[in-house]
Amino acid sequence: MSVAKIQGKKMFLAGEWVHRHRLIEVRDPKDNSLITTVPAAGANDVLYAIEEAKEGAKIAAAMPVHERIAVLNRAADRIAANKEEYALTIAREGSKTIKEARKEVARCIETLRLSAEEARRINGETIPFDQMPGNENRIGYYYRFPIGIIAAITPFNDPLNLVAHKVGPAIAGGNAIIVKPATVTPLSALLLAEAFDQAGLPPKVLSVITGYANEIGDPLVTHPDVRMISFTGGMSTGEAIARKAGLKKIAMELGSNSPVIVLSDAEIDDAVESTVSGAFWAAGQNCLGVQRVYVEEAVFEEFKEKFVERTKQYRIGDKLLEDTDMGPMITDKEAIRVENWVNEALDKGATLLCGGKREGAFYMPTVLTDLPDNCTLAKEEVFGPVVTLYPVRDLNEAIQESNRVHYGLQAGIFTRDLEKAFEAIQRMEVGGIMVNDSSDYRIDAMPFGGVKGSGLGREGIKFALQEMTEPKVVCFKLAKNKL
Known part of the structure; x- marks a missing residue:
């Protein structure tokens, strides 16, 4: 199956594959040859995706954990069954050799399986309220709930696995997510969306919007209904997003030297x-x-x-x-x-x-x-x-x-x-x-992020899940003679 046939010049908008008249050419950097085209989304597409994601967030939050696990594992299975196709797409649209691309596909599968495993470990704790005098008749706990709508902006250098690092924990945590992939490498992200679509992810939970950052970036990051931005990219862009975002969670990986x-x-x-x-x-x-x-x-x-x-x-x-x-x-x-x-x-x-x-x-x-x-x-x-x-x-x-x-x-x-x-x-x-290793070592389960200009927060599935959920405290005040 060819790359052009896979996508058919469509993007994944709130569970639907859609055309647009304006197109973006996806070219092979080896010789600048045309691979295919994808839609150039506009601000209205972003606003529509956010409106649909409001319902998607409710659907995702209501999904039992076993269903989230099943969807994530089925998506991983789809990628594993077609791993050479995924590797070829990564290699053609980006800079990686076919050997490097195969390693990225293997890591993506691992990322989704880790997300499925961590979905069952979103735990809370009991709280000893009686540690403070006068509260002997109180008992309670906290649990974690989904943050809501997450915007993910991803780079070209790992066009599949870095998208999975945002989509996997978002779904595991019961959130809706809107992905804006790099303009030069959108096909791998769309392939990931295809895997989730075929895995039975409910509509409206996931969107992958292809478009130019200067046209769709601001509507996505500034919208008040987007409760978290997960960004991987350059420090100057990260700083600009932080200034514009408003009151919401921000997780950023901004590179290094x-x-x-x-x-x-x-x-x-x-x-x-x-x-x-x-x-x-x-x-x-x-x-x-x-x-x-x-x-x-x-x-x-x-x-x-x-x-x-x-x-x-x-x-x-x-x-x-x-x-x-x-x-x-x-x-x-x-x-x-x-x-x-x-x-x-x-x-x-x-x-x-x-x-x-x-x-x-x-x-x-x-x-x-x-x-x-x-x-x-x-x-x-x-x-x-x-x-x-x-x-x-x-x-x-x-x-x-x-x-x-x-x-x-x-x-x-x-x-x-x-x-x-x-x-x-x-x-x-x-x-x-x-x-006794270079800086270039990582497994997808470890906390990943930096200090100073290298970013905010941590990726790695378990740690991203903490960022993508919030604790809610529950306290019962009982009659004193009941304890």
């Missing part, structure tokens, strides 16, 4: 393999991607030589070939941006060890040293296949340098010394630290 520390007692070959993969997975378009590597001076030259050698072995090309390691960036525009950032760094004194070349949307894996502090690469998230190596005197300097940027999503450290590992754990300003 991830550091990895390699100490002199590390297993160097393992550190090289892990950090190279972490730097260039999905053409570096990865919020956890390794951007800075701080290496103790005693092993810096060895690490640098092996890192560059391994990087030069990367096979760049057709995403659908099994032996391709890295495909293109998402658009020519993004590749040009990365090229400009690297050229700025080189003009200001950085040293190029390999890469630094662009062909269309393809930007070669690039390794730099001697990066000056006053260039964009030193401060911002590159979101491309560029990594910088730094020699440092010791762990203390590595930690200080790691903490300098206004991001703090995840970090990695390679060492055999437990005391040094725990020092890094305590002092590094991040939401997660991977010991």
